Amino acid sequence: MRAGSPRLLREINDRAAIEILLDNGPMTRSELETAIGLSKPATAQLLARLEEDDVVRREGLRGGARGPRAQLWAVNGALCFVAAVDLTAESVDIAIADISGRVLAEHRAVMPAGPTEAVLAAFDTALTAAVGLAGLPEGTLRHVVVGSPGAVDRATGQLGFAPHLPGWEGFDLPGRLSELLNATVTVENDVNLVALEEMISGKAVDVRDMVLVWPADAVGSAVVVNRVLLRGATGGAGEIDWMRVPDLAKAGSAVGRDGIRFGDLVSSDSIVSLAAAHGVHAETGIAAVRAAVTGGDPGIAFLTDLARRIATGVANLVSVLDPELVLLSGETAETGGELLCELVQRELHELVIPKTPVELGSVTGNAVRAGALHSAYAIAREEIFGLPAAEFMKPPGSRAHR
Structure with a gap:
C-alpha cells in the first residue's frame, strides 16, 4: 500500500x-x-x-x-451559518440556517422603491434583524444566496432584465452586497432557484432536460439541459418576459402579426381584460383564474384562451430545446391547477411536433427561498467539508469579502 x-x-x-x-x-x-x-x-x-x-x-x-x-x-451546525433571501420589489423574505440544515430564524421586511442607497440600507437592516432573531452576532454569516427577478451578468455583476426593481441596477450587485454584509454573496435568478428546488425534491428529480415557466407578471422561465441550469452569456437565458409572441386568444382585442411582449400578454391586466371578454369579472389576474376554475362554461372558455397565450410562448422554448418536461409554477399556475396545465398541454401540442408533457410544479411554500437555502448549503458544505456540489447546484458566481 x-x-x-x-x-x-x-x-x-x-x-x-x-x-x-x-x-x-x-x-x-x-x-x-x-x-x-x-x-x-x-x-x-x-x-x-x-x-x-x-x-x-x-x-x-x-x-x-x-x-x-x-x-x-x-x-455541528454551529460550524457555519448561511442566509437565503427571496428579493422582490416589495419585500425580502429571509431564512437563517446553520450548516446542518436547521433553520434558526425567518424574517420578512418591506423594501423601498429605490434609490440604490435606500434599498441597500433596507436590505442590510432586514438581514441584520434576521441574524438577531437567530440569536447570532453580526458578521457570522459565511454565505448568502439571494433569489432575485432578472439576471446577473457574471462578467460585470450587474442586474439586468429587472426594470421593476428600481435601485438595484447599474452596479456590481454581488460585490456591493458582499461588502455590505461581510460575507460571500451569490445572486441567482428567482425562477432558476424554483427549478433547482424541483430538481431536488419536486417533479424534476429524475428529469434531465426541462423547462419551468412562471406565467405571471414579470413572466420568467428556467431552462435545464442535462441537469444543468442554462444561464447564457449575460445570465439572461430564460428571460422570456421580453420574447415577442402573437395573441392566439379567440376573445379580446387581437395583438396582430407583429406580436407583443410575452410578459405583457400574460400580465395581470391582460388576464383581467381577457377574462372580462368571456364574462368573467375580477380585479386581478389571479382572482380571474380562481373564479374561472369553478365558473362553468365561461370560465373554461377563458382558461382555454389563457392557455393558448401561455402555450404560444412555451412553444418557442419547446421547439428549440425539445425538453422532457414543461413545468408551470407560480401563483397563476397554482390557482389554475391541473385544469390549466391540461389546457396548456392541449394547445401546446397543436403548435409543436414534440408532445412534451405539461405538469404543475410540486414545490409548495416559498420555492425561491427554499432553492436559495439549498444553494447556500451546497456552497458552504463544499467549502467547509470538501463535499462537491451536484452540477445543477453550482452557483453562477459570487463575490468574496473577507
Whole structure:
C-alpha cells in the first residue's frame, strides 16, 4: 500500500460520514456503521476523530421499549451559518440556517422603491434583524444566496432584465452586497432557484432536460439541459418576459402579426381584460383564474384562451430545446391547477411536433427561498467539508469579502 493511503482512506470515510449525517440527521453509531460499511471499531474511531475536531457532536439519545438507549451523533451546525433571501420589489423574505440544515430564524421586511442607497440600507437592516432573531452576532454569516427577478451578468455583476426593481441596477450587485454584509454573496435568478428546488425534491428529480415557466407578471422561465441550469452569456437565458409572441386568444382585442411582449400578454391586466371578454369579472389576474376554475362554461372558455397565450410562448422554448418536461409554477399556475396545465398541454401540442408533457410544479411554500437555502448549503458544505456540489447546484458566481 502506498504511503499516505491510510490517511486518504480516513479522509474519504470522514467525508462520507459527514455527508450521510447531513442527509439523514442525527444517527446512532450502529446506524452510521451500516450506512458507511465500516466495522464497529473503525466507526467508533471515526466518530471520536470528528468529535475531537468539533465536526460532530453528541445530540441526545435514541431508545426503544427495551434495552439501553443509544447515543445520537450529528454534524455541528454551529460550524457555519448561511442566509437565503427571496428579493422582490416589495419585500425580502429571509431564512437563517446553520450548516446542518436547521433553520434558526425567518424574517420578512418591506423594501423601498429605490434609490440604490435606500434599498441597500433596507436590505442590510432586514438581514441584520434576521441574524438577531437567530440569536447570532453580526458578521457570522459565511454565505448568502439571494433569489432575485432578472439576471446577473457574471462578467460585470450587474442586474439586468429587472426594470421593476428600481435601485438595484447599474452596479456590481454581488460585490456591493458582499461588502455590505461581510460575507460571500451569490445572486441567482428567482425562477432558476424554483427549478433547482424541483430538481431536488419536486417533479424534476429524475428529469434531465426541462423547462419551468412562471406565467405571471414579470413572466420568467428556467431552462435545464442535462441537469444543468442554462444561464447564457449575460445570465439572461430564460428571460422570456421580453420574447415577442402573437395573441392566439379567440376573445379580446387581437395583438396582430407583429406580436407583443410575452410578459405583457400574460400580465395581470391582460388576464383581467381577457377574462372580462368571456364574462368573467375580477380585479386581478389571479382572482380571474380562481373564479374561472369553478365558473362553468365561461370560465373554461377563458382558461382555454389563457392557455393558448401561455402555450404560444412555451412553444418557442419547446421547439428549440425539445425538453422532457414543461413545468408551470407560480401563483397563476397554482390557482389554475391541473385544469390549466391540461389546457396548456392541449394547445401546446397543436403548435409543436414534440408532445412534451405539461405538469404543475410540486414545490409548495416559498420555492425561491427554499432553492436559495439549498444553494447556500451546497456552497458552504463544499467549502467547509470538501463535499462537491451536484452540477445543477453550482452557483453562477459570487463575490468574496473577507
